[in-house]
Amino acid sequence: MTKVLLIIIIPVIFISFFRLGSITLFDVDEAVFAEATKEMVQGGDWITPVYNGENRYDKPILFYWLMAGSYKVFGINEFGARFPSALASFFLALSVFFFVRRFSDEKGAIHAAGSLVLSMFFLAYSHAAVTDMALTLFITLSLFSIYLSLNEKRSYIYGFYIFSALAFLTKGLIGVFFPFGIAVIYLSVTEGTAGIKKVFNLKGIVLFLVFSTPWCIAQIATNGREFVQQFFIKHHFARYTGVISGHRGPVYYYIPVLLAGLFPWIAFLPAGIRNVFDRENLELRTLNSGAGLFALIWFVFIFVFFSFSTTKLPNYVLPAIPAIAILISSGMHEQDKWRRYSNVFISVMALVLSIGFVLLEKYISRLGDYDTGWTIAAASIMIAVTALGIYTVFTGKGYYHVLSFLTIIFFFTLLTKVLPDANQYLQGTLYRYSLYAKDRLHQSETYGGIIAYRMNNPSIVFYSDHKVINVRDRNKLLPFLSDNRILIAIAKMKDVETLKVLGFNLLENDGRYALLERK
Structure with a gap:
């Protein structure tokens, strides 16, 4: 068990914390959170976030408090601003590992946590001073709690309510809507409408209110109608029904986002979804069938919700990524034609990316005096992935450990070469x-x-x-x-x-x- 944990913990620590404070803050979101928290620490107002001297109602208070605590320990700097997200990503990876191990086996748990950690989503948002990784952690823990309450101890229901409250305090009503919506649909599918009542618990509701309402009451007492208008109406309902800051997108917006954000592991998602419905090959499904269905509903609920939202951003779909990782872990167990299809997809995509990196070198050289050697290194890594995929298609042998190693090398290149140059160009x-x-x-x-x-x-x-x-x-x-x-x-x-x-x-x-x- 210790060895298995090290296999997970070492890459998580590397990806989450490596060069965390080495570059300046990016505009807009990172810098605005960091500045608002700085003004909170310096001004002493722990209820109303203030940015550039004006009240800021975009997000609730919890992430500001987490960042403020980090500032107290590490100072007001880039590392201090990003530390809460890195820490949240660490606990997110561990929670996915232990949940899948509980309903599958250690191999499945490694695949689930590995596909999560070795993804562009994880790399980007573990290094970003924004709310998304913390929100994803709390929603994930909330959903894990409700599932455990249905399958093991009923007392886990309290975790469902507490973590939903923390998710609300991180990013608003979405932190409540997602856990409750997913739980209700899952129980409707598995137990019918009569099962929905299992979501509701009087003590749990009290716990939710104890955690979530004091800040809202304090805000209303301090800022009154302005808070309600800005926080609830503008930054919740208007964001879904209208376009905020020009961030619109087509209904298929999140398909390429997921392909890029979870490559190469996304290739195993179709097999994982197939396993949820496969009744003939039960021996292929190492993941508990209920957990697989739960993960599928979790993923589809969030994906569909944001696909029909008018305002779209890549980070919106992040709370669905743990569910996708669980499904991917099931798909990676396949030994039949599905794995061949997955490896063909990986090979083709890696080849396309390798060509893209070569062409990118010519474009970057026109922007200024930037080191473009990394583009050749990245292209070489993708060619290696292509070759491995082709080899696996014909031999049927797994190569996940090699693919994971190449992904880590690619991430190392991004963190040491690409990100500093991108930061220098943009900021x-x-x-x-x-x-x-x-x-x-x-x-x-x-x-x-x-x-x-x-x-x-x-x-x-x-x-x-x-x-x-x-x-x-x-x-x-x-x-x-x-x-x-x-x-x-x-x-x-x-x-x-x-x-x-x-x-x-x-x-x-x-x-x-x-x-x-x-x-």
């Missing part, structure tokens, strides 16, 4: 400009402020350590020009001429962003 200039503004304004007694002209980049607020004046057009900028105070402006190159006319001098630009000053 490097804004980071330098923010530090300049911070130093310049600290030195001046006639400081007027920092202007973000027609931009929404919270990283400027975080790294400049100043409140930033967000200006959307020329007329709204004019009132700030009425005196002789020093103003620092950060803008896109297309707006430089407008700012020059208003008395700003261009200090520096990188072709995309410009730093200007008005004395």
